[in-house]
Amino acid sequence: QVNLQESGPGIVKPSQPLSVTCSVTGYSITTSYYYWNWIRKFSGNKLEWMGYISYDSSIYYNPSLKSRISITRDTSKNQFFLQLNTVTTEDTAVYYCARQGAYFDYWGQGVMVTVSS
């Protein structure tokens, strides 16, 4: 059974980096041909795809975030990570990790991150 679980700080101060971890069990993040994504949901139901790291460690980011985002992984722990730099209150959202073959077939439960001083 594929399971994804996010963990994160809850609250981040403006201009600080936001870091969220996705721990994957039941499936190796190096298995071909899956992509491991970050997606966030703002209040009001807007969903934004942020980027992925693939089974072979290729990376692709949403151009709207390209200057602030970094996605990395630790294959020994079967985890992947999101870092978003220089956050503002507009980055307040629920952050999800999700597996993608062609589409997002497994999601974590999400972690709420609030940007506030």
Add this chain to the structure above:
Amino acid sequence: DIQMTQSPASLSASLGETVTIQCQASEDIYSGLAWYQQKPGKSPQLLIYGASSLQDGVPSRFSGSGSGTQYSLKISSMQTEDEGVYFCQQGLKYPFTFGSGTKLEIK
């Protein structure tokens, strides 16, 4: 980016009623479309992919159709467990983009 326009924003339906949700892409997405259901406090769940293929475990009352820029999700007989928010998502081009969601409630 491909823009996804979803309608209606909200909908209420009686038990057993047929429900249809629409999604329009800003360009041809060649059936590269998925539908997701999200219940309160839960993550989105994949219902339909490739515009019309039913994800494993999803009840057969859900169906998807469409081509080009116009797609729809149909629930053939509304059940109480179908309450939630529904999203479309284009999977043709990066950055992947989502519709704004349709909130479905029981009347």
